[in-house]
Amino acid sequence: MAGQSMLKFTTVHRDMPEKRPPDLRKQDFNEIYAEYARDKAAEQASRCSQCGVPYCQTHCPLHNNIPDWLRLTAEGRLQEAYEISQATNTFPEICGRICPQDRLCEGNCVIEQSGHGTVTIGSVEKYITDTAFENGWVQPIRPHAERPESVGIIGAGPGGLAAADMLRRQGVQVAVYDRYDRGGGLMTYGIPGFKLEKDIVMQRMAQLEDGGVQFVLNCNVGEDLSFDAIRGKHDAVLIATGVYKTRDLPDSSAEGIVNAIDYLTASNRKSFGDEVPEYDSGALNAVGKRVVVIGGGDTAMDCVRTAIRQGAESVKCLYRRDRANMPGSQREVANAEEEGVEFVWLSAPLGFEGDAVSGVKVQKMRLGAPDATGRQMPEVIAGADYIEEADLVIKALGFEPEDIPTLWGVPELAVTRWGTIKADFTTGKTSLDGVYAAGDIVRGASLVVWAIRDGRDAATAILDYLGQAASVAAE
Structure with missing residues (x-):
């Protein structure tokens, strides 16, 4: 049966879900890809070669059992496919939408290397879990037995939520504290709806809440509630705040120069129907403006595509290297x-013009000798500067950690020289007893899938810690 349903990559061509035409999709914030139909999902899953050493699984941070759930999908056994997918991934419906599969699982697919076109792993993963929600297979967490221990998690992003899910499944009492009025972190307020519609995040939040996870929202640790108070309420604490401090440019305080996170948050809040004065005033709204986005990562791609949908007059992206060397997803660049x-490749900002910004001073670059990582270093071309006209400039240069020890009044919390929390990379254990950390606040700005992996690993370590503490107390 399995042999008959699989290895069809030589006769069945790679076929992504239908993508809405650009003229239609840029008029709204809906996701741009349609859903697979059942037969199409089975057909595309059947292209998997069922490798003995599956590189797709190896190169997935969560080591998802991709060949098995592709085979089950090809055989029409979708509930089993979902159960296998969910076993290693807390949010497969989200990873299927926003993971850079071209750099991870699909980019390492064996049949891709042989010229047959990769299996559409992400689209099948999304289809499996969307089908699971539609059919009621995704149930609230119901532990076999409740435990008395409690864990406080600071940060309701993917790392914190993945840990909360695992801890609740073991009966631990979990409270998640977050500065925003909705959970989800950057999945809610940082990633635009055309990549991840917000009801997808909210349905998972509802599932966690129905399963007994307590959410304490609009809670800014260090202001509304002290870190010591959270430690005092719980048997262990997980710090999963992410990194939100924007890398800045000198002399970039003029009106009309904004941070990417502020711009994207305003747009996403508007999609929820919230009152957003900065959007309504035009400060964080691209309508009718000449927009320049500085940066080449996935956040920059989110900004340029958001500006298009807001009705910008023009949208340009400045990046100091060339297309082949940019960090963002090539799929997103094409979209x-x-x-x-x-x-505008090989271009870097030198400064800005106007008290209310009217232009970006641009230096033209060329690629020189490789640096320590092997990437070619950009070099300035003398005398090739020019002005790029702009009414709105969005800085999408990446994120850095906030100074958590100072903000929270815990100088004994050790940090690295980059400002990230110093924690064991396997367990997330920090310098404070019973305090763990996971996700971007440990590894620096990274992918949602890595945050999920870190949160799950930290939850495992916390369960061990709680078990040891219970053993000591029983003696």
């Missing part, structure tokens, strides 16, 4: 170009 974004 942005289809929607009308212009990429």
Whole structure:
């Protein structure tokens, strides 16, 4: 049966879900890809070669059992496929939408290397879990037995929520504290709806809440509630705040120069129907403006594509290296170009013009000798500067950690020289007893899938810690 349903990559061509035409999709914030139909999902899953050493699984941070759930999908056994997918991934419906599969699982697919086109792993993963929600297979967490221990998690992003899910499944009492009025972190307020519609995040939040996870929202640790108070309420604490401090540019305080996170948050809040004065005033709204986005990562791609949908007059993305050396997803670059974004490669900002910004001073670059990582270093081309006209400049240069020891009044919490929390990379254990850390606040700005992995690993370590503490107390 399995042999008959699989290895069809030589006769069945790779076929992504239908993508809405650019002229239609740039008019709204809905996801751009349609859903697979059942037969199409089975057909595309059947292309998997069922490798003895599955590189897709190896290169997935969660080591998802991809070949098995592809085989089950090809055989029409979708509930079993979902159960296998969910066993290693807390949020497969989210990873299927926003993971850079071209750099991870799909980019390492064996049949891709042989020229047959990769299996559409992400689209099948999304289909499996969406089908599971539609059919009621995704149930609230119901532990076999409740435990008396409690864990406080600071941060309701993917790392904190993945840990909360695992801890609740073992009966631990979990409270999640977050500065925002909704959970989800950057999945809610940082990633636009055309990549991840917000009801997808909210349905998972509801599932966690129905399963007994307590959410304490609008809670800014260090202001509304002290870190010591949280430690005093719980048997263990997980710090999963992510990194939100924007890397800055000198002399970039003029009106009309904004941070990517502020711009994206305003747009996402508007999609929820919230009152957003900065959007309504035009400060964080691209309508009718000449927009320049500085940066080449996935956040920059989110910004340029958001500006297109807001009705910008023009949208340009400045990046100091070339297309082949940019960190963002090539799939996202292609989507942005289809929607009308212009990429200005080998260009870096030198300064800005106007008290209310009217232009970006641009230095033209060329690629020189490789640095220690092997990437070619950009070098300035003398005398090639020019002005790029702009009414709105969005800085998408990446994120850095906030100074948590100072903000929270815990100088004994050790940090690295980069400001991230110093923690064991396997367990997340910090310098404070019973305090763990996971996700971007440990590894620096990274992918949602890595945050999920870190949160799950930290939850395992916390369960061990609670078990040891219970043993000591029983003696």
